Amino acid sequence: MTLDDILASLFPDGHDVKNSGGVLSGSGALRSGGRALVIGVADRTALGVDEAIRLSNYVLASVESGNAPILVLADSDSQRMSKRDELLGLNEFLAHLAKSLIYADMHGRPAIGLLYGHSAAGALLATALATRVLVGLPSADPAVMDLPSMARVTKLSIEVLQEKAKSTPVFAPGLRNLAQTGAVHLTWDEATPLAEQLDTLLANMPDARDRRDALGLERGGRPKAYAIAERVRELALQAL
Template sequence: MTRANTTLPEILSALFPEGHSVTVEDGLVSGEGPFRGGRLAVIGIDGDTALGVDGACRLAADVLDVVRRGDGTPILVAIDSDSQRMSRRDELLGLNEYLAHLAKTLLLADAHGHPTVGLIYGHSAAGAFIATALATRVLVGLPGANPSVMDLPSVARVTKLPLDRLEAMAKDTPVFAPGLDNMVRTGAVEAVLDPDRPLAEQIAAVIDALPVEDTRDRAGRERGGRPVAETIAAQVIRDMRLG
């Protein structure tokens, strides 16, 4: 694989040298292949495709099909997407609920013994990023990936802060800044994989090392990207338990 701009065919060839059944239709990725004596299911988005209600339903159905089998098959969520599809039709149909449903199916799969790993190899942003890659137990990236929760011009429109001020803040505060390195610093991305090492071995190692609980807040604190998120989240949980 190359050091940057890795393509989905390259990823699939590296994961499944013996062949696979993964297909791409309308930018939606679905299928599986042989992996460590069993199977690895793959869903995702390719080609910088926007995620709308139809796509969210299809991907959610694929995840639920894996869960129904009940065999513990891991699920890899491979992502090179645009943001959510912000068309009038999708918004009127309740796009936010469809995205939430997709995220919940991934959480359900994880709770039923299907390890979920996100792999971002291209672009992703906003609701599409949150409902797919960030809904997995752990997210890793390949060099050249460009994730963001919200680009800075959009942040400027929402917060009413000048773009140049946000750009200055982003240099010191990773939560304001898009990009793979900043996502690593905040703990959202666990690690950047090495394109010179076999991808299948690295994904297998990620699955074997999956944490029992969500460690992203702790990673954000340790890496200096979100120094107080862990403390605040813990306080909220304590307050909720106290009623």
């Protein structure tokens, strides 16, 4: 599905989402009433300081106006890898965007991610993974890190990495592999109107508690995270 198809299917009653240099902003009419804030990154655009500051601005402006959900659409590159972005403190801009989304989610504007294309590394952390519920479309193609960078850091050849990627979901790119860890809550069906699936999700919206580690345990992608986090939490509470 193209971005236009997705928006039309999500908001049959209309939307005013604009794409400006790969940065999405606007709103869409919900069938259940009210308008969702829509932000995101499109056209496989890299998320740099200039894009991130615009997105956080939209989110913060929405926090004190209403209680409709925030939809975060993602078809991005990774974070913009450049001297300028790092010089200006890219880590602060990406963290600020994630903080704004998480804060909004905790304060009455539930955040839903919709991964419909690529996304990677810091861009994924600052957008799709900073939501309460992350939905994948079958076309989604996330990758935590690209194989050339991975090869350089791990000192393994790209061929060896490609071979291992076939049998090792915990490091391999792709929606299914990421979903197994608990990062992607559900995958929508492209043959059914997205508005219907959004309605169903909104009617059954979980509370804001982060349960992704329990999901990863259930799906077998992260065998230890849930138990370790829970044990540390209990030990820490007892130690005081």
